Each structure stands twice: as structure tokens, then as C-alpha cells.
Amino acid sequence: MRKIKGCRVIGIAGTKEKCDYLKSLGFDVALNYKENFVENLKKETPDGIDCFFDNVGGEILDAVLLNLRVNARIAICGQISEYNRLGEPSVGPRLFFHLIYKNAKIEGFVSTKWVQEWPQGIKEMAEWISQKKIKYDETIEEGGIEATPKAFISMLSGGNVGKQLVKL
Numbered sequence: 001m002r003k004i005k006g007c008r009v010i011g012i013a014g015t016k017e018k019c020d021y022l023k024s025l026g027f028d029v030a031l032n033y034k035e036n037f038v039e040n041l042k043k044e045t046p047d048g049i050d051c052f053f054d055n056v057g058g059e060i061l062d063a064v065l066l067n068l069r070v071n072a073r074i075a076i077c078g079q080i081s082e083y084n085r086l087g088e089p090s091v092g093p094r095l096f097f098h099l100i101y102k103n104a105k106i107e108g109f110v111s112t113k114w115v116q117e118w119p120q121g122i123k124e125m126a127e128w129i130s131q132k133k134i135k136y137d138e139t140i141e142e143g144g145i146e147a148t149p150k151a152f153i154s155m156l157s158g159g160n161v162g163k164q165l166v167k168l
Helices: 016-025 037-044 058-065 080-085 097-101 111-130 144-156
Strands: 010-013 029-032 049-054 068-076 105-108 138-141 163-166
Touching: 010 016, 010 037, 016 029, 029 037, 037 058, 049 058, 058 068, 058 080, 138 144, 144 163
Parallel strands: 010 029, 049 068, 068 105, 138 163
Antiparallel strands: none
16 A cells, blocks of 8 residues: 555565565665565665565564664564564564664554454455556365364465465
8 A cells, every 4th residue: 555655565475475465566776585685675775765564573673773763663563583482582672772763663564453444455456456566366175164273274374375275
């Protein structure tokens, strides 16, 4: 949506194929977090980052915090890099002082907070999809509810493209 609203959009993925896929969807840049991510992010954001939607946390968030613009905003929707570390959390938060110097804001993002905006969002999204302004893909696992663990594990290990679904 941000691209539709005139923003430059950078995607992050873990393989060349997924980065190519992001570019095919219309992302301005797609960075592979496994290949010189910190350097490439800095190169692609010489003036800093205004907005970041975070699902990963950890080293990805650290790199973003080092590249914020003044008045930047970060929405945290997930922390996948930390989920398996609940018994032994990684060190942090250690770079939040960058929020101070950049007068930046970090906020949790849960979709139900925006329930009042859902009808308008659904209307706009349907228009953009019908106008081919938004492209998407789905990975569908066959096999009913019994296939759910396999689909979930595949999604967590990067085996899906787009939304991971299970056909019931």
C-alpha cells in the first residue's frame, strides 16, 4: 500500500529467488538479509528510513535502528527471530537510544486496533487488487487440518511464497 501512496518501498527476503519475487511485485528494492544486509541497507537508504514494518526483530531491527531518519516510525507486528529464544532471549534492546536522537517512534501493531478502519481498508484493497496495483501469491498445502503442522513448519523455514494457506 505504501508504494501506491507514493513511497519508495524496500523488501527483505532470505533468497535471491524471493528477492526477485518481491521485485516482480513492484518493490523498488529487495535486499537479501543473508548477503551483506547491513551494508546494502545503508547503501539503499542514504537519507535514512522513514517507516519500517517489523515482523522479524533481532539483527534486522538493529540494522534499521542504525539507519533511521528524524521522526521515523516503526510498527512491530512480530519478532520471529526471537520466538525460539523465549528461554534464552537475545541481548537487547540495546539500540533503542537511536529512537531518542531521531525523535522516532516504535509501536506495537495488532490489526484489531484498526477494526473501525477495516471496511474502508477492504474496499481500497479490493479496488487495488482489481486494478492490478497489488499483486499477491499464495502457497496452498493440500491435506486438510492434518497438513497444518507441515505448512506451519514450511512457512517458518521460508518454504512458502506469499501467504501460507492450508486447504481444509
